[in-house]
Amino acid sequence: MEYHVYLIVNIALAISCAIMSLIILFFPLPEKEGLKNYIISLRLMSLAYFSLFVLTSIDLLTGNSIVNFPIVLIGISCQTIFFSFSLINLMNSHFVNRVYVIKFLIPTLLFVILLFVFEKMWGNPRLEFLDDFVSNYDHPTAILNMAFFLFCIVQLIFLSALFISETKKYELKLDNYFADTFQLQLNWVRYCFYGAVAFCMLVVVSLFFSSLTFSLVITGVNTVFYTVFGLCYIQYPRTYRYIAPMMVATPTIRINEVETKFRNVPWSKHKSIIIDNKYYTRPEIDIEEMAQYLKIGRSTLSGYINREEKMSFRSWVNTLRVEEAQRIMITRPNLSLIQVSEGVGFSEPSNFSRQFKSITHQSPLEWKRKQLKKRKE
Numbered sequence: 001m002e003y004h005v006y007l008i009v010n011i012a013l014a015i016s017c018a019i020m021s022l023i024i025l026f027f028p029l030p031e032k033e034g035l036k037n038y039i040i041s042l043r044l045m046s047l048a049y050f051s052l053f054v055l056t057s058i059d060l061l062t063g064n065s066i067v068n069f070p071i072v073l074i075g076i077s078c079q080t081i082f083f084s085f086s087l088i089n090l091m092n093s094h095f096v097n098r099v100y101v102i103k104f105l106i107p108t109l110l111f112v113i114l115l116f117v118f119e120k121m122w123g124n125p126r127l128e129f130l131d132d133f134v135s136n137y138d139h140p141t142a143i144l145n146m147a148f149f150l151f152c153i154v155q156l157i158f159l160s161a162l163f164i165s166e167t168k169k170y171e172l173k174l175d176n177y178f179a180d181t182f183q184l185q186l187n188w189v190r191y192c193f194y195g196a197v198a199f200c201m202l203v204v205v206s207l208f209f210s211s212l213t214f215s216l217v218i219t220g221v222n223t224v225f226y227t228v229f230g231l232c233y234i235q236y237p238r239t240y241r242y243i244a245p246m247m248v249a250t251p252t253i254r255i256n257e258v259e260t261k262f263r264n265v266p267w268s269k270h271k272s273i274i275i276d277n278k279y280y281t282r283p284e285i286d287i288e289e290m291a292q293y294l295k296i297g298r299s300t301l302s303g304y305i306n307r308e309e310k311m312s313f314r315s316w317v318n319t320l321r322v323e324e325a326q327r328i329m330i331t332r333p334n335l336s337l338i339q340v341s342e343g344v345g346f347s348e349p350s351n352f353s354r355q356f357k358s359i360t361h362q363s364p365l366e367w368k369r370k371q372l373k374k375r376k377e
């Protein structure tokens with residue numbers, strides 16, 4: 001009975017992967033120049049789902065065992081590559097290209113070829129769990145499978161480190177372009193990636209434990225995960241419309257007489273213009289708008305802030321906003337925190353409270369009470 005349930009769940013996984021592959025492949029997208037690489041990423045994602053469908057179907061057709069070790073290894077390798085690159089591409093649209101993906105796929109393709117050759121020459125011993133490898137430790141096909149298994153672990157670690165590195169770069173770009181980044185951090189991308197890594201590790205663990213129930217749970221959870229993941233992935237264009245200016249490489253600025261004049265102005269003068277006119281209180285301000293206001297290049301302004309203020313654009317603007325909020329709360333104590341938040345440029349009161357506490361180590365209400373108490377004393 002339990003085995004029949006396992007088969008049903010695997011069939012559900014295969015069907016859901018096939019459906020998601022088609023949905024992602026034919027999902028309508030707005031015609032935007034910057035989404036070209038995202039479309040490539042979608043093709044990768046569609047291929048990832050299709051490969052999972054094929055591997056699950058092959059595993060079902062064998063029908064003799066719970067675990068087909070080579071198929072599981074190929075699945076882990078392909079999914080790690082496709083999903084890692086697809087997610088990294090959302091944060092760095094210039095990272096992924098076909099040649100780079102093919103280079104990573106070569107070891108997996110080589111394993112498939114060698115596996116076919118080894119099985120023809122030395123046969124295919126039963127390889128499902130750890131005991132099978134212990135009893136076949138000197139068999140060439142078993143050695144090949146174990147070598148590729150170790151390679152898959154190294155590949156998973158390497159691509160995880162690469163993903164973390166690209167995530168940090170993306171967040172740094174956000175901080176140096178937008179003043180409000182809370183809704184643009186693509187947290188769901190991190191959750192999906194770490195979820196995929198966790199599931200890969202569970203699959204690895206399942207290779208060494210003869211438990212039908214454990215395999216059943218993993219397959220069921222994967223079915224739900226891959227469906228939710230695919231639905232989240234196709235929502236990316238909604239976020240892209242906000243981050244598109246940041247994702248486009250900074251254009252080369254033609255230096256005319258006006259630009260040269262303002263570029264030679266010291267940072268203190270530029271800073272005074274921003275502060276005196278309270279330009280930092282404009283809602284959803286970004287570095288491109290501020291640079292145009294100052295009549296200097298975006299990279300020039302970013303360099304000024306990073307070098308002179310020793311912080312990112314977001315940190316500098318939010319520091320100015322919090323300082324302005326402190327002044328307003330003292331001079332106009334009757335204003336609500338929502339009014340103060342809107343007055344200094346924060347689009348959401350929750351983000352205002354978060355930034356205020358991050359800078360002052362106190363909540364806005366707590367800080368206000370202490371300051372008003374000091375004034376009374």
